[in-house]
Amino acid sequence: MIVARVLGNIWATKKHPSLNKLKLLLVQALDPLTGQLAGDIKCAVDSCFGAGPGDCVLIVDEGSAARKILCDPKAPVRTIVCGIVDAASNAKTAAKYH
Numbered sequence: 001m002i003v004a005r006v007l008g009n010i011w012a013t014k015k016h017p018s019l020n021k022l023k024l025l026l027v028q029a030l031d032p033l034t035g036q037l038a039g040d041i042k043c044a045v046d047s048c049f050g051a052g053p054g055d056c057v058l059i060v061d062e063g064s065a066a067r068k069i070l071c072d073p074k075a076p077v078r079t080i081v082c083g084i085v086d087a088a089s090n091a092k093t094a095a096k097y098h
Helices: 063-070
Strands: 002-010 022-030 035-044 057-063 078-082
Touching: 002 035, 022 057, 022 078, 035 057, 057 063, 063 078
Parallel strands: 035 078
Antiparallel strands: 002 022, 002 057, 022 035, 057 078
16 A cells, blocks of 8 residues: 545546546645655555545555456556655654654
8 A cells, every 4th residue: 555645636528437437636645754745646446435636545556456346357457546645644644644
């Protein structure tokens, strides 16, 4: 799992049937030591958490795990939101995640 920040939403008028009713988000990983954005921006699916821009989330960036979470072995998904971060316990970085 990766801690990431939601940067924005993606809207698509046509998409694969497996993605119908799923929210598409732009996310970017956070450096665990500094809390700063790091790495590439990715498209992630949010199936039930209701994450939005500015939220700190947990993502899984591995296709088979994402498809298992969706219970759809044929979904064209690699990255999925699997939680919203409420707090972090590392005293040095906790404040930087929010």
